[in-house]
Amino acid sequence: MRTLIAFLVLFSYNALAKECQSELVVSYNGDWKPYFYQFGNGLYEGIDFTLLNRVVTAMGCEVDVLPMTEARSIIELGKGSFDISIGASYTPERAEQFYYSLPYRQEMIGVMFFNNAAHNRHTPLRDVLEQGGVVGINMSGYFGDVVEELKAQYPAQFVHGFSLPERISMLSEGKIDAVVDDRGALCHQMKGLKVTGLASLGDEASDLVLSDEILHDNEVFFLFSRLTVDAAYVEMFNHHLERALSQPTESDMQCR
Known part of the structure; x- marks a missing residue:
């Protein structure tokens, strides 16, 4: 079950986390180092993927990775085949079809x-x-x-x-x-x-x-399917994302 039921909005963030009984499915379209990549049989890591895991774990949920081609990714997200995409830029057209998280890094x-x-x-x-x-x-x-x-x-x-x-x-x-x-x-x-x-x-x-x-130069977001995730889930996700972003992290991308 990936769809978050509507009555969760009545509870606090802690109660919401306890009610999470399903995984958040993220699409994987191929290695995109250092943000999201595969390093073993069914094993994934990367800066963005690590952040996503930290947020979802804090919510009491788990992340499940669904490999697919890039061409299929945005189509399947709109159909509800998975829940979230990593590294999305903002467009008004997408905002009408999907939920956006808070921005989590600058690209x-x-x-x-x-x-x-x-x-x-x-x-x-x-x-x-x-x-x-x-x-x-x-x-x-x-x-x-x-x-x-x-x-x-x-x-x-x-x-x-x-x-x-x-x-x-x-x-x-x-x-x-x-x-x-x-x-x-x-x-x-x-x-x-x-x-x-x-x-x-x-x-x-x-x-x-x-x-x-x-x-x-633009902000980057997580992008959610409106068919599998509701506004209460995104609100809870953003609460934990904001907390995660306030904590220092290491980065090796100092080429500027």
């Missing part, structure tokens, strides 16, 4: 490319496109108005790659010239490859470089 969109004579960390994405460069991006994602305008202006120069490791592999193989994604995720991937875009090490130390350009 900044950036661009990464090879550090060479043509590109360094001061190179804007527009320059890469004006030079005929090809950009790898998850075409189903939203990366802000600047990227949307560039995609409309240079439609043939944006190619799809769902996962960030896939796009970085395309970059390493010379199939594309730049990768657009969340800066924290780009930073994490670069550290994993033992290369860095950190200015303190100097451009000469890098094979790949994370541009200084911030393409988009």
Whole structure:
């Protein structure tokens, strides 16, 4: 049973937690380090996933992960096949169909490319496109108005790659010239490859470089299905989320 029954609104937060008898089902669309990823058979971790677990555990509930493709995720959330998505940006259209949590982190969109004579960390994405460069991006994602305008202006120069490791592999193989994604995720991937875009090490130390350009800056939310979760549940979730966010956490995403 995933649907929270309506009479829970009559109780305090502690009583609400005691009444929770079901798991909260979250969709998993593939590794998105450092936020949500699989590291074993049915085992998951990541900054966002850990936060979600802390909040749901405080409510007396459990998290269950349902793997599915990204293309199916938003469709199935609307149908009530699962309860929550991680890392959602706000749009008025989604707000009409889904419940939003409080914002739980700030997302900044950036661009990464090879550090060479043509590109360094001061190179804007527009320059890469004006030079005929090809950009790898998850075409189903939203990366802000600047990227949307560039995609409309240079439609043939944006190619799809769902996962960030896939796009970085395309970059390493010379199939594309730049990768657009969340800066924290780009930073994490670069550290994993033992290369860095950190200015303190100097451009000469890098094979790949994370541009200084911030393409988009927005808040990130958990997104709930209105078919399986009611407003009382979201209110309780936000209460515990606010408490969790007030506690210090460690982060390894210092590439800015």
